[in-house]
Amino acid sequence: MGNGLGSWVPSYWGDEAASVLSASRPLGSLLAELTRVDAVHGVYYLLLHGWVRLFGTSELATRAPSAIAVGFAVAGTMVLASRLAGTRVALLAGAVCAVLPRLTWAATEVRSYALACVVAVWVSVALVAALQDAGNRRVAWLRYTLGLAAAPYLFLFLGLLVPVHGMFLAGTRAGRGLLRRWLLAVAVALLLAAPIAAVAAGQREQVAFLARRHYLTPPTCSSTSGSAPCRRRSCAGR
Numbered sequence: 001m002g003n004g005l006g007s008w009v010p011s012y013w014g015d016e017a018a019s020v021l022s023a024s025r026p027l028g029s030l031l032a033e034l035t036r037v038d039a040v041h042g043v044y045y046l047l048l049h050g051w052v053r054l055f056g057t058s059e060l061a062t063r064a065p066s067a068i069a070v071g072f073a074v075a076g077t078m079v080l081a082s083r084l085a086g087t088r089v090a091l092l093a094g095a096v097c098a099v100l101p102r103l104t105w106a107a108t109e110v111r112s113y114a115l116a117c118v119v120a121v122w123v124s125v126a127l128v129a130a131l132q133d134a135g136n137r138r139v140a141w142l143r144y145t146l147g148l149a150a151a152p153y154l155f156l157f158l159g160l161l162v163p164v165h166g167m168f169l170a171g172t173r174a175g176r177g178l179l180r181r182w183l184l185a186v187a188v189a190l191l192l193a194a195p196i197a198a199v200a201a202g203q204r205e206q207v208a209f210l211a212r213r214h215y216l217t218p219p220t221c222s223s224t225s226g227s228a229p230c231r232r233r234s235c236a237g238r
Contacts, residue, residue, distance in 0.1 A: 076121035
């Protein structure tokens with residue numbers, strides 16, 4: 001919770017306000033909203049819906065889950081590092097993780113980023129456990145498969161854990177048996193995650209405008225000597 005100190009001071013910005021407004025809706029209205037827009041945030045909004053019913057919609061109350069989540073992310077990082085490199089590295093990894101600027105920022109946001117970090121870390125822990133634990137290997141692989149399948153429902157881009165874990169396995173030179181188990185787990189997870197991917201694809205126009213924004217970048221605003229006036233409308237007067 002230390003990362004959440006002072007989080008109640010700044011007022012909500014746009015995306016946070018969207019989270020609070022959506023979570024504050026009656027459940028039926030929220031579900032109707034998710035069928036039209038923001039299905040990719042549906043799990044987070046539903047969790048936040050239950051939270052605000054208990055603790056209200058103040059900045060402190062709504063940002064607290066993210067601060068708590070970062071604590072679990074730090075704990076997961078330590079567990080992961082301990083399994084891979086021992087206790088000393090785990091302590092160092094936890095200390096570094098606790099002060100990472102991007103993570104401390106996520107701890108003060110009414111968005112799903114901190115929870116997504118928790119899921120990413122603990123799904124990775126589940127993979128390492130499945131690789132290392134000789135007993136109950138089927139249970140370990142089942143935990144990993146279900147965690148990997150559930151991750152995109154919280155944050156769609158957590159599907160990118162698949163290539164990350166694939167590179168990790170390539171680095172560890174895992175045997176063919178382990179690779180086959182991993183590929184099977186990935187196949188099942190992707191199949192289970194397909195519905196949210198399909199819904200997200202159908203709602204992609206709500207953020208498609210971001211690709212058409214005229215940002216101030218070299219391709220959109222160039223000059224010959226650094227002093228020539230910009231002729232692009234996106235740069236002039238903005």
